[in-house]
Amino acid sequence: MTEELITVLVVEDEVIIRMDISSALEAAGFRVLEAGNADEAITILHQSPDIQVLFTDIDMPGSMDGLKLAAAVRDRWPPIKIIITSGHRHMTDASLPVQGRFFRKPYQPVHIIKTVRELVLD
């Protein structure tokens, strides 16, 4: 564990998709925390002050979707950088309701890895 290990919170309800991106991010050298919905993500955010990047799907069951989660993170943990993905919604970086980056599903893990680095080292 080094000081500069980047911590990413991955929020995705599809287990296989979540494992895939999480293991890709780990293989790239990041520390990864996983949540299956927005409520779990909020709990983890409270417990882990070292999270630097949120990577969340929009379309999830539960009280909050990924966009609401992103808005909550912007308001309550403003230093955290935000990456959003969806297979159903057609959005762009500019049309996101929060400052962040958008990727349509299916995305390539290498693009997410590159973006995490860009956002944190920016």
Place this chain on the structure above:
Amino acid sequence: MDGHNHGELDWVLVLAPYRKDAAFIELLLVEHGMNVRVCAKTDDLGEMLSQSPGVILATHESLTNETIDAVANHLSGQPNWSDLPIFLLLDRRAPQARIRAELEKRWPQARQMFFQRPVVSLELVSGIQSALLARLRQREVRDSFEREKELRFELNHRVKNILASVTSIFRMTRRGADTIDALTTDFEGRLGALANVHSAVFEQGGDTVALRGIVDLTLKPYSADTTKRFRIEGPELTLTREAGTTLALCLHELVTNAIKYGALSTVTGRISVIWEVSTSKQPILKLEWIEMGGPPVKEPSRTGYGTRYIRSALAAVFGERPVVTFDPKGLRCVVSGPLSNVVPKN
């Protein structure tokens, strides 16, 4: 005036402004069990047409330009499946041929039926009843079109999800594989498990699958030898498609691990798969996978795909994390959670 709740296409709209014509017609049709609404004011016609009458009955006197236009407008907005019957009651002295020609032109999409007044009740009633039956058939056709549209959307959604899952399974299998052969074998196995559970769900109607069926189809390929290697015990349970699929993939990981390192890697090894449901007010399903008689088990140095998948997937389905124990006597995986999380709601 109108206290009834009418559905779509199952009622008769009556346009009969002269004297008591509307009341007589309404009485006649209601006596024969039909739903009737009378349009008393031309101003209301547009609104009433928008509520989808099954049949229109119009007398000669109702055929003003305004009415003909309103009906023409309604007809032009009709979908393909809709064939609106219009019954027209004409006077004997009316210029029948001219009216027919005019209406053919103005209402080309309607099926028009002309009766000469005074009408024979039997003819009019049976004609309208038969037209209403035809309308109900059209409504069924419409519903099946809509159902088909929904199914196509659902199918698209599921195909996309499956392809995304397969892509992810491939990428993860590749990350964990040392050789192309290992990648091929592992990937084929995982895809095969997904295909088998898909077939099992399809055979049971598409939304549910039997827990025992999932266990049997996963273990069957390995039960061929004469020694009884598996002890499978538990009550009959029907799982949701999601829970069944996840469980099948988890059992596949467990069984392949057992073949490589565990109880199925020796001739003496045995495996118990046991599940039970508690009798508490909110029943708990507990499921155990217990290996014994295999080589001594060591905790692996790194968490592989299988263990990681089992932990995440079972936690997502059961709402509780499974306990995976690398007991030297044999691997154990135990998970429990509310039965309501894994069985269909109803």
